[in-house]
Amino acid sequence: MTSTTHRPAPSTDGEPDAATGGPTARPATARRRRRSQHRPVWEEAPGPLGFTGKVVLLAFIVLAVAFPLYTIMLTSVSTQADVTRSGGLVTVPGELSLAAYEQILSGGIVTRAALVSIGITAVGTLLSTVVSVLAAFGLSRPGSFGHRPLLFVLLITMFFGAGMIPTYLLVSALGLIDSYWALILPTAVSAFNVLILRSFFMGIDPAITDAARIDGAGDWRVLFQIVTPMSKAAIAVVALFYGVGYWNAFFNAMLYINDNAKWPLQLVLRSYVLQGATLPGSGAGQIDVATGAVTGLPVKMAVLVLAVVPILLVYPFVQRHFTKGVIFGAIKG
Incomplete structure (x- = not known):
């Protein structure tokens, strides 16, 4: 009398198999290793609050750097009428001109x-x-x-x-x-x-x-x-x-x-x-x-x-x- 050993089916990642047409079986540990290969072992995965905080901080830094450059470049291609109307540096595009350059x-x-x-x-x-x-x-x-x-x-x-x-x-x-x-x-x-x-x-x-x-x-x-x-x-x-x-x-x-x-x-x-x-x-x-x-x-x-x-x-x-x-x-x- 032969006994059959039942093993759990391996998890799949959704990729089609060339022989059967079904998904290819890959261990779940391989997927986890692939997801975490770019993160050091001592670094925890960022939580929702930490991820949101990083995005907000980076966006603020980019805005603080890019906005002055934006106003300077926009003012340099603006007409004197737009500069006078804005009272200084131009923040809203108006009539553009390369006369200054x-x-x-x-x-x-x-x-x-x-x-x-x-x-x-x-x-x-x-x-x-x-x-x-x-x-x-x-x-x-x-x-x-x-x-x-x-x-x-x-x-x-x-x-x-x-x-x-x-x-x-x-x-x-x-x-x-x-x-x-x-x-x-x-x-x-x-x-x-x-x-x-x-x-x-x-x-x-x-x-x-x-x-x-x-x-x-x-x-x-x-x-x-x-x-x-x-x-x-x-x-x-x-x-x-x-x-x-x-x-x-x-x-x-x-x-x-x-x-x-x-x-x-x-x-x-x-x-x-x-x-x-x-x-x-x-x-x-x-x-x-x-x-x-x-x-x-x-x-x-x-x-x-x-x-x-x-x-x-x-x-x-x-x-x-x-x-x-x-x-x-x-x-x-």
């Missing part, structure tokens, strides 16, 4: 300042990134010449600075007053960025570089063909730090640049937007009858948008490297 990009001081900022940012970012990579690679090798003294000097610069007056005297003695190099060289190297790259370089497996040296590779080849390709994330983040710093800098230009034709965009923004000065040929906040161009607040908001948008366009392409490039380097350091 046509005016500031027609070859005047704003266009020239934008080109100056682009040039300084490109040259300064390239120079600072290359110097920081070279310094970090040398300091990441414990047996390199002057390793500890140079590292100690680098750390001191993070806590103590020469001050404004000695720095100005140095820049003046080097003949850099009214020179674009005065906007690059005094801030060319950041000790913090060098230490980030050094931590990342020290996290690379020494066996890789040792194998390259056994094959006859020198230090330059190890740096440019092995270390640099493996550190693209950290280098991209550091380059973004330098780029944002050069693009937003205005204080050095205010100190060292006396010629208005050499002003970067941020100094123009500070002088003509924040301090209320009038752009040459823009009038005092009215409509230019001869050209029909909008002036006043729309022009100021257009300059502000021109100063902010380039960083907003570049940041998303580098943002994905932040976790891998900076946090990883800090943990390994």
Whole structure:
């Protein structure tokens, strides 16, 4: 007499079976594992109240960031009549016009300042990134010449600075007053960025570089063909730090640049937007009858948008490297 063992039917997830046409049987534990594979084992599943609170908080943060940008961009493409009717910044779209952008990009001081900022940012970012990579690679090798003294000097610069007056005297003695190099060289190297790259370089497996040296590779080849390709994330983040710093800098230009034709965009923004000065040929906040161009607040908001948008366009392409490039380097350091 044979006995039949009855086992409970496995739970199904609704997917059709190719042989029988019915649902495919999968254990319930597999489904639970699949649902929780993106959550750490120590993190509890969010409850309805906690989930709702997170959504409300994130929505408030997004609104607090997006609404000022929205009003600034809308005001920059509004007519002077809409600005006058709203009493300042425009929040409700009316008649849209690009006259403000046509005016500031027609070859005047704003266009020239934008080109100056682009040039300084490109040259300064390239120079600072290359110097920081070279310094970090040398300091990441414990047996390199002057390793500890140079590292100690680098750390001191993070806590103590020469001050404004000695720095100005140095820049003046080097003949850099009214020179674009005065906007690059005094801030060319950041000790913090060098230490980030050094931590990342020290996290690379020494066996890789040792194998390259056994094959006859020198230090330059190890740096440019092995270390640099493996550190693209950290280098991209550091380059973004330098780029944002050069693009937003205005204080050095205010100190060292006396010629208005050499002003970067941020100094123009500070002088003509924040301090209320009038752009040459823009009038005092009215409509230019001869050209029909909008002036006043729309022009100021257009300059502000021109100063902010380039960083907003570049940041998303580098943002994905932040976790891998900076946090990883800090943990390994």
